[in-house]
Amino acid sequence: MPELTLVKAVNRALDEALSLDDAVVLLGQDIGQDEGVFRVTEGLLKKYGPNRVIDTPLAEAAIIGGAVGMAAYGLKPVPEMQFSGFFYQAYHQVENHVSRMRNRTRGRIGMNMVIRMPYGGGIRAVEHHSESREAIYAHTPGLTMVIPSGPRNARALLLTSILKYPDPVIFFEPKLIYRAFKENVPDEPEFLPIGKAQVVREGTQLTLISYGATMRPTLEAARDLAEDDGVSVEVIDLLSVAPLDTETITASVRKTGRAVVIHEGHRRCGIGSEVVARIVENALDCLEAPIKRVTGYDIIFPYFSREAPYLINAERVKHAAKEVLEY
Amino acid sequence: MPRKTFDIGLVVEELSILDESGRADAALDPKLPEATLLKMHRFMLLTRKLDERMIMMQRQGQMGTFAPGRGQEAVQIGSILPLRSEDWYSPSYRSFGAQLWRGWTIDQLLLLWAGYFEGFGLPEGVNDMPMSIVIGSHVPVAVGLGMSINYRGGDQVVLVNFGDGASSEGDVSEALNFAAVYKAPVIFLCENNGYAISVPFQKQCGVRSLAQRGIGFGMPSLRVDGNDVLAMAAATQEAVDRARRHEGPTFIEAVTFRMEMHTTADDPKVYRSDEEVRRWEKKDPIMRFETYLKSRGLLNDAGIDRVAAEIEEELRVARDRFAARAVQRPEEVFDFHYAVMPEELAAQKREYLADLQQALAEGK
Numbered sequence A: 001m002p003e004l005t006l007v008k009a010v011n012r013a014l015d016e017a018l019s020l021d022d023a024v025v026l027l028g029q030d031i032g033q034d035e036g037v038f039r040v041t042e043g044l045l046k047k048y049g050p051n052r053v054i055d056t057p058l059a060e061a062a063i064i065g066g067a068v069g070m071a072a073y074g075l076k077p078v079p080e081m082q083f084s085g086f087f088y089q090a091y092h093q094v095e096n097h098v099s100r101m102r103n104r105t106r107g108r109i110g111m112n113m114v115i116r117m118p119y120g121g122g123i124r125a126v127e128h129h130s131e132s133r134e135a136i137y138a139h140t141p142g143l144t145m146v147i148p149s150g151p152r153n154a155r156a157l158l159l160t161s162i163l164k165y166p167d168p169v170i171f172f173e174p175k176l177i178y179r180a181f182k183e184n185v186p187d188e189p190e191f192l193p194i195g196k197a198q199v200v201r202e203g204t205q206l207t208l209i210s211y212g213a214t215m216r217p218t219l220e221a222a223r224d225l226a227e228d229d230g231v232s233v234e235v236i237d238l239l240s241v242a243p244l245d246t247e248t249i250t251a252s253v254r255k256t257g258r259a260v261v262i263h264e265g266h267r268r269c270g271i272g273s274e275v276v277a278r279i280v281e282n283a284l285d286c287l288e289a290p291i292k293r294v295t296g297y298d299i300i301f302p303y304f305s306r307e308a309p310y311l312i313n314a315e316r317v318k319h320a321a322k323e324v325l326e327y
Numbered sequence B: 001m002p003r004k005t006f007d008i009g010l011v012v013e014e015l016s017i018l019d020e021s022g023r024a025d026a027a028l029d030p031k032l033p034e035a036t037l038l039k040m041h042r043f044m045l046l047t048r049k050l051d052e053r054m055i056m057m058q059r060q061g062q063m064g065t066f067a068p069g070r071g072q073e074a075v076q077i078g079s080i081l082p083l084r085s086e087d088w089y090s091p092s093y094r095s096f097g098a099q100l101w102r103g104w105t106i107d108q109l110l111l112l113w114a115g116y117f118e119g120f121g122l123p124e125g126v127n128d129m130p131m132s133i134v135i136g137s138h139v140p141v142a143v144g145l146g147m148s149i150n151y152r153g154g155d156q157v158v159l160v161n162f163g164d165g166a167s168s169e170g171d172v173s174e175a176l177n178f179a180a181v182y183k184a185p186v187i188f189l190c191e192n193n194g195y196a197i198s199v200p201f202q203k204q205c206g207v208r209s210l211a212q213r214g215i216g217f218g219m220p221s222l223r224v225d226g227n228d229v230l231a232m233a234a235a236t237q238e239a240v241d242r243a244r245r246h247e248g249p250t251f252i253e254a255v256t257f258r259m260e261m262h263t264t265a266d267d268p269k270v271y272r273s274d275e276e277v278r279r280w281e282k283k284d285p286i287m288r289f290e291t292y293l294k295s296r297g298l299l300n301d302a303g304i305d306r307v308a309a310e311i312e313e314e315l316r317v318a319r320d321r322f323a324a325r326a327v328q329r330p331e332e333v334f335d336f337h338y339a340v341m342p343e344e345l346a347a348q349k350r351e352y353l354a355d356l357q358q359a360l361a362e363g364k
């Protein structure tokens, strides 16, 4: 089992998808010759050629619109947006066609496509390179919104999304942790069910719920709370924010009676709002304290010299957790 | 060094075969088989009569808002003629003629414009896309289809139909550029009917011919008399042949005129003169084609009456069938969002059905 970073794990999933199914094609800006601005597509042009790893003109709407045509034809396109901040240039294609084609054609034309892109802050980038807007896509009927949190689940979720999921997936890659750590990734292709959360740490007194890049500070906070304060903390990694695994969330909160939801995206109408609503709908009788949200604020993502206090860290999570525990 | 002309290797040609009185240029006449010519005539007439019927139904509250296409029948039927069933066709919302030709049934089109998604059920045996309401957004999709054809090999082509207003959308420019770069086998059929709702062509853009758009992106482009069905057929055939030979995309500006309102929801008198409409009446595509067919001895007035009567009967039958079909299983609004419905949606569907049943029980 090789030890891979997240960026290498994504690269491996793309490589495997290309080799397992000749309907898979990649397209995007600078993904071929340049091998991607984050080097996600390293080696793929050389291995699969320019008909399958397509360097495109600088035109997001045509990349996504083109992918719609490819999916209608029966291919499995995997378009890349260079940064999630540029996806708005193609948002109308998602709203108009990607999310609607199956319904519009009464099931005749499905969109087997995975739109990948890096998201999130903490990389000291210029404007439009740091946002977390998963809630927009989670709000859109017909879409599936997946966000891995580490190399192993990134590889499995991406491979599943491309090869085993016939509907369009928006796949956010947490760029902050592209190279932050390595994990053992099995040699054989691995698949994970889409729409299923994972309990990544078991506990009985408090549930922390997060996904993507903020899983790290969340797990760090859980460890500290356990070691320093003797709190038994359960941690849920959502993996998919649409659909959302109500069952796993509810089961955990029924057990612990206390919950904190953590994400970098804005608070108002964020994923946390939906998580809280589902807990209230399904486990209100078990709650022993108000639920807290530790999230990005409802402000434009700060320019990078001031991004640190906007980002989620373990201290912010612990602070909220203690308020909930001491209620 | 002196200034020179830089030769881009492309010019805009203009094609028209029938003159306004319906006389054909013998050298340019595509000499289509008689049966084909008669079929074209029948479909042009059917398109017009369906339009009339739908306007009537709309006025009686049996049809939603829709976009009539009177005056544009030649663009529709001429351009669809060279397509094979395995080719891809991507219509606009004003493409009834071509859709009928491709096998969309009349009752299905009625169903669609009466507000039922079932009307989108694509016909079997052809590769058609559903029409797209968001102007221009279907044009990049057509290019993706073309790129897929290139990827899989084969000689299919894609015909995509959009308007003069659509030509201003960024998506159309992005699509033209993509198609030129990848030599996608796409025929861009820009149906210039003079108006985008109320905005006349002169206010839509700064070019004299939209064919310049194609040229600007590096593809052969042609300006065609869109009220001349023979010219439309010949021009599209040429573009289709080029695409089949893997020589890439073509842009066709079909110059025509929208004789009716934009949709049944507006009043064109607000933004254009009767005089302008009357001028175009003289170029009526069906009248010109009929003159041609008569001059070739293929059709006479009695023959036209017979076809018209057959069409009326066809429309009557289709309308009855439509009325019978316009009963939707209400829960279908949930059923086609995902291949496998996620549990959270299934729960909402149960809730919806329970509410519906209760409303029925209470007689609401």
Ligand SMILES: Cc1ncc(C[n+]2csc(CCOP(=O)(O)OP(=O)(O)O)c2C)c(N)n1
Pocket (backbone or CB within 6 Å): B067, B092, B094, B133, B134, B135, B162, B163, B164, B165, B166, B167, B193, B195, B196, B197, B258, B262
């Ligand atoms: C993106 C978008 N903007 C605006 C509209 C509203 N709208 C519907 S049809 C139309 C005019 C389109 O004109 P044109 O492309 O010339 O086609 P035509 O209706 O003349 O066939 C407009 C503005 C729309 N459907 N989509």
Ligand SMILES: [Mg+2]
Pocket (backbone or CB within 6 Å): B163, B164, B165, B191, B192, B193, B194, B195, B196, B197
């Ligand atoms: Mg128009």
